[in-house]
Structure formats: C-alpha cells, structure tokens
Amino acid sequence: MLxxxxxxxxxxxxxxxxxxxxxxxxxxxGPRREFAEKQEPFECGERQxxxxxxxxxxxxxxxxxxxxxxxxxxxFFYPWGALFRELGWFGFAAMGVFTVPLVVGLLxxxxxxxxxx
Amino acid sequence: MIVGVAIKMLFIVLxxxxxxxxxxxxxxxxxxxxMQDRIGANRADLLGVTAMGLLHPAADVVKLLSKEDMVPxxxxxxxxxxxxxxxxxxxxxxxxxxxxxxxxxxxxxxxSLVVADIDWGMLYILAVGSLATYGAVMAGWASxxxxxxxxxIRASAQMISYEVTMGLSIVGLFMCYGTLRLTEMAVAQDSxxxxxxxxxxxxxLSGPWFAWLDWITLPAWGIFLQPLGFILFLTCIMAExxxxxxxxxxxxxxLVAGYHMEYSAMRFGLFYTAEFLEVPVIGAIxxxxxxxxxxxxxxxxxxxxxxxxxxxxxxxxSGLCMILHVxxxxxxxxxxxxxxMALRWxxxxxxxxxxxxxxxxxxLPISIANIFITGALVLWLDG
Numbered sequence: 137m138l139x140x141x142x143x144x145x146x147x148x149x150x151x152x153x154x155x156x157x158x159x160x161x162x163x164x165x166g167p168r169r170e171f172a173e174k175q176e177p178f179e180c181g182e183r184q185x186x187x188x189x190x191x192x193x194x195x196x197x198x199x200x201x202x203x204x205x206x207x208x209x210x211x212f213f214y215p216w217g218a219l220f221r222e223l224g225w226f227g228f229a230a231m232g233v234f235t236v237p238l239v240v241g242l243l244x245x246x247x248x249x250x251x252x253x
Numbered sequence: 254m255i256v257g258v259a260i261k262m263l264f265i266v267l268x269x270x271x272x273x274x275x276x277x278x279x280x281x282x283x284x285x286x287x288m289q290d291r292i293g294a295n296r297a298d299l300l301g302v303t304a305m306g307l308l309h310p311a312a313d314v315v316k317l318l319s320k321e322d323m324v325p326x327x328x329x330x331x332x333x334x335x336x337x338x339x340x341x342x343x344x345x346x347x348x349x350x351x352x353x354x355x356x357x358x359x360x361x362x363x364x365s366l367v368v369a370d371i372d373w374g375m376l377y378i379l380a381v382g383s384l385a386t387y388g389a390v391m392a393g394w395a396s397x398x399x400x401x402x403x404x405x406i407r408a409s410a411q412m413i414s415y416e417v418t419m420g421l422s423i424v425g426l427f428m429c430y431g432t433l434r435l436t437e438m439a440v441a442q443d444s445x446x447x448x449x450x451x452x453x454x455x456x457x458l459s460g461p462w463f464a465w466l467d468w469i470t471l472p473a474w475g476i477f478l479q480p481l482g483f484i485l486f487l488t489c490i491m492a493e494x495x496x497x498x499x500x501x502x503x504x505x506x507x508l509v510a511g512y513h514m515e516y517s518a519m520r521f522g523l524f525y526t527a528e529f530l531e532v533p534v535i536g537a538i539x540x541x542x543x544x545x546x547x548x549x550x551x552x553x554x555x556x557x558x559x560x561x562x563x564x565x566x567x568x569x570x571s572g573l574c575m576i577l578h579v580x581x582x583x584x585x586x587x588x589x590x591x592x593x594m595a596l597r598w599x600x601x602x603x604x605x606x607x608x609x610x611x612x613x614x615x616x617l618p619i620s621i622a623n624i625f626i627t628g629a630l631v632l633w634l635d636g
Contacts, residue, residue, distance in 0.1 A: 143369030217427030
C-alpha cells in the first residue's frame, strides 16, 4: 500500500528540485539593477491610483460557494461509479434520489440568477 | 524496487519534459505560422544554421535565464517567490499515475510501466490538478497589481468551476470500467467490443445472417463507450489549463497579461513552462482515459504474445509488446498535442461570461444526464 507512494514522493522531490532550480537560476545569472520607478507595479504607464486589495465582485464568492457544494456532491459519485455494477438498479435508484435535490438546487440558482455574469 | 521506480520516473519525465516540452514551444510558433499562412520562427540561428526554428526553445531558455528577476514594490515577497513553483509542481507530479505501458513478464521479473500504481489514480489526478489553482491565485494576490489580481480571481473562478464538471464528466467512465485505477482502465481498453452486440441482446437476433454485422468490432476505448463524456472532459480539462480559447484569466486585450503580470525572467518562465507542460500531460490523461492508453487497436497483448511468443520465446514477446505499447501511447499523446494546438489557433478567445455559462449551464447539466443515461444503458445491457 505505502510502497505505491514511493513513486509519488520521488516525483514530488524531482518536481520541487526542478522548480526550485528554475526559480533560483535568474537570481544567480541575471543582472540586478533596481530603482524605485522600475519596481512600481505596472499600471498602463500611470502611477497606481487604487490599491488592488479591495472588494471585488460578489459573483466570484457565489461561484466559490457553488463549487464547494457541487464538488462535494461529485466526490460521492466516484465510489458509486466504481461499484456501480455490483449495486445494480438499487444503487441507480439511490443515486437518483440523491441527485434530485442537487438538480433542484441547480435550477433554483439558475432561476435566481446566480449563474448570470 | 526504488531504482526501478526512479528509472520509470526519469523516463516519463524526460520524454514529456525534456523532449515534448521544448518541441511544443516550437510547434506552437510553427503551427501558428503555417495556419496563418506566414513564415515564422526562423530567426534564432547558431552560426547560420536555423534548422526551421528548432533553436528557438534553446534561445528562450538563454533569454529567460539572463533577464532580471524583479519583485514589484508592495508585493508580498514570499508568496510572490513561491507562486510559480506552486504552478509548475502539480503539472509534473500528475505524470506519476499515468501508465505509459502495461505489465510485462521477463522470466521471474515483472515490469509495470507506471511510476505509482495508486488505486484511486483518477482522484489523484483531479486532486493534484486542483492544486494548480493556488499558483495562479497566489501570483495575482501577491504581486500588488490590479491587472494581476483581476486575472487571478478570474483564473480561480474558472478553474474551480471546470473542476466540478471535469469530475462529473468522467463518472460514466468509472461506471463502464468499474475502477478508479488508471492501470486497470488501460487494461480494460486493451480489447474490442461488438458494435452490434446490443441487437442480439435486445431483439434476440442471431444466426448466420447476423454474423456479417457481428463481425464489426471497435476497440473498447473510452471515446467509443463514452463519446459525450469525451467531448465534455476534453473541454473541461482544456479550460483548466487556461490556454486559448479559454484564456480569459490572461487575456491580453483586457488584462494586459493577467495573473503573471509582475513576473519576469525564469519565474515567468515557470508559469510558461507549467502552461506548456500541461499540454502533453492533458494529452497523456486523455489518451489513458479515452484513447486506450498504451493499447493498440484491434491488436491485444494476448494476440501479440500468441503470434510471437511461441516462435521467439516469452521474453522476446514481452519486449516487443513493451516497445509497441510505449510507442502507441506516445503516438496518442502527440495526436492530442496536435489537436490542442490546432484548436488553440482556430478558435478566438471566449468572453468570460461565455466561459462560465458553458460550464454551469451547458456542461454541468449534460454531464449529470450523461451519468444516468450511461447507468441505465449499462444495467440494461448487463441484463
């Protein structure tokens, strides 16, 4: 069981080394000539007037909330899908019952305009 | 054991990252030039040799390494530094669970061509894929730039939306194969099914006049068992990668450059690498799930061993199978890369509202319907 994860750990180590070297290389090889104007965040030639760390549209929060709901529901589908043939029509009906509130919720959000951009 | 795993890991990482990745940056330019009927990517030369622009990837690396690595004022330095690494690492470690060959017997030794044969491999791919969202979000949030932040918010909303539908669109595949383990899925696709077998089941058709119809077979690939799932999954996984036509998070004409706005030198190169690396990784995932993985159509492993094994011995047959299977897998990955590139230069960028509508109003309902249609068909045909 754990032996399978040796591969994952090895490739994770390799990925970290590759990414780390790539991130470190320009610090050693590149030039370094810093001055205040150059360090300013890009703003189409203007000075930055508003800070970016402000409120942004509530729609993104809605999407994040819907994601949490639907992704959790999706996770329930995986073990059911893998064991589908053993569960037979009973499993099919059970998942149908589980999905009805999901679809009703989706239709409700749709009608309420939560999916409009 | 650990040496074997390391060799397999180095093989797949070197092929995908060392060979395909530089070639893709070249193909991206050259295919664009061909499709737009212009000469392109022919300037980088070494002592007068341009080699059809094949030197461009090397020139890219030299340039990215020799540029100044800047951090904008007011940025969160630590998060700004590690965000590109967070974007790249998931793309590489996805390769761990991709089976690039089957299981082969050499005398007493068994060789299984997958780095980590995890029994929830598909879940691993989805989990690791969702980690890539953090790279984009951290990059935009830490760089103290309005465009960067807008890009990263868009990227996060787009990626988490398509993650839901990506997960739902492949449930039908789990139902057909009855497993989440990618190696088992690939083995299940190493066979054929009778296209008109269902006629016999439903109408009780049989007899000699039915034999000519029954002769027609297709490989038992995901694309034939789940055609709708294939289209939905491919759309979702391409939207996850944020490449055109789904590049709303970095749309140049709206957001200048999006979430990697304030990155320069090789740390911009890391985002660039991650995006390009995802192309062959997506190719490998789609090939494994829907295009039969390492299998060869109409020529199963048993057929090859049966034809060759008697005359030349078991070891030779295994070796031949291994070479043919790895070749077949890489060919399918190349095919998917070509397809993604052709799509990238064919379609214009979607508007952001179109991207989100496609996800929540089209793909989500269709993929839920697909699950239940597949379920009903599977149970009905199983009897």
